[in-house]
Amino acid sequence: MDQYRINSWEDIGKINFSGLSMENICQLHFADLGLAFEFYNSYAKTRGFSVRKSGSRIVDGKVREKAYVCSCEGYRLEKWNHLKNRVREPKPETRCGCMSKLDVFFDAVTESWVVRDFCDEHNHEFVVLKLARMLRSHKKMTEPDISQMNHMKEVEIIIPNIFGSLASQCGGYENVNFSIKDMHNQVAKKRRQLPDDLTSAMAYLETLAARDQNLDVLAFDAIYKKNRYRLPVVIFLGVNHHNQTVVFGAAILLNERKSTYVWLLKQLLIAMKGNTPISIVTDGHPSMAIAIQEVFLNAHHRLCAWHLMCNATSNIHKPQFTKMFTKLMLGDYEVGVFEQKWEEMVGCFGVEDREWIVDMCGKRNMWATAHI
Secondary structure (H helix, E strand, O other): HHEEEEOOHHHHOOOOOOOOHHHHHHOEEOOHHHHHHHHHHHHHHHHOOOEEEEEEEEOOOOEEEEEEOOOOOOOOOOHHHOOOOOOOOOOOOOOOOOOOOEEEEEEEEOEEEEEEEEEEEOOOOOOOOOHHOOOOOOOOOOOOHHHHHHHHHHOOOHHHHHHHHHHHHHHHHOOOOOOOHHHHHHHHHHHOOOOHHHHHHHHHHHHHHHHOOOOOOOEEEEEEOOOOOOOOOOEEEEOOOOOOOOEEEEEEEOOOHHHHHHHHHHHHHHHOOOOOEEEEEEEOHHHHHHHHHHOOOOOOEEOOOHHHHHHHHHHHHOHHHHHHHHHHHHHOOOOHHHHHHHHHHHHOEEEEEHHHHHHHHOHHHHHOHOOO
16 A cells, blocks of 8 residues: 555656556546645646645534536636726636546544546646646746756856756756746735835834944034034034935033033033943043043044144144154054154154144144054
8 A cells, every 4th residue: 555655745746647547547646735745736837737626624613525627627617707997807617517526535544635536627728738838726936946047046046048058957947847927026026025125124224223323423513612602612513324424412511611511511421311422532622531531431533634634734834744744653563563654754854842743742642653
């Protein structure tokens, strides 16, 4: 009896359908319903017809009997031919009352699905065997085909070329069980399963928000007495992921004392819900530096490159020096190379003893790329 038991798809692949008799088919029993359908579908392909699932008998909520029939079984209901709101003409009738079928039932003794009835009488012509692969029950993409197509699409290979590649693997286009349209349908199906654009955008923004709990870089500068009130205006700003300037806040101060800046930074900390910046860029005002050390203990205080270039011009008054200073400030040098170039630069212009030069040399870990 084991020779008639179908336990896997591999067992179906070993069957010589041309040599099967009705007696052989009636003795078959299957491990599950899926194998029963696959067997009948494979048999139908060798004959030139397609199949579909039909009625079931359910006992205690479980399927105990199942029928598979020829796709031409039965007739189209008349109501579908006389719809009042029909937009297109009805498709050609394909059902002609064919009696071919395979009935299976669950045998509790052998715990398998056994053939109860098999009829192989058709009242219609079969399709030419080389075209049977395009009938509805045979025309489908397997999981390996879908997986390979998706991988090839990821490297931007177009669908027609993918279809040609799969046909070559099968030994020719006549052996491919699907069309280019089926491949496009599969791609569209996968796309529908993905989140829509709005959901994807919100998920991306939420990911950024979770990742960027802290400010990366905060810059603030006091525009001294440029407003109608002749008072310092402090603006806190940064740069977003689109390289655009973002203003976090602004304040008008009575003065630029340390206590004023300490109060201001504490208010900013409250507004930012305790999130402290990683780095702070300023123009180097002494009161700012002291306030930063007191309020933002772990923040890296850096000096603004634009202010440094302006100060180099106003203190040394030599455009060539400003050019060399800027190159040295932004250059990615080793520390030893930076020190050597610094000595050469200040020696070349004879500014070693200038107060601003001495001050900048002492603060080089706040502005020189080599020391940051």
